[in-house]
Amino acid sequence: MNKTEHLLTCLIEECAEVQKEAAKALRFGLSDHAPDTPKVTNADAIAAECVDLAAIIEMLEEEGIIPALKSPEGMRLKKDKVMKYMKYAANRGSLETL
């Protein structure tokens, strides 16, 4: 395994960790926590994993493995797209409120 492969594996792992924490929050609530970590809510855990993910993305950028993603225009376009489909879902009755 080379450095690129190692960092891509880290990217996969961190994406999975974000997914796991988001799934826990959906099952038990954002303010719930694991029995052994009463001060760390599921919302905190999601935020922490997002930081881990952002760190790996930054390392991939710094190594020139992926192009820099921090485009404000790209972020705005993604947010607009998510809002568009939220409205669509609300109109379909699959999203409770906006």
Ligand SMILES: [Mg+2]
């Ligand atoms: Mg992590």
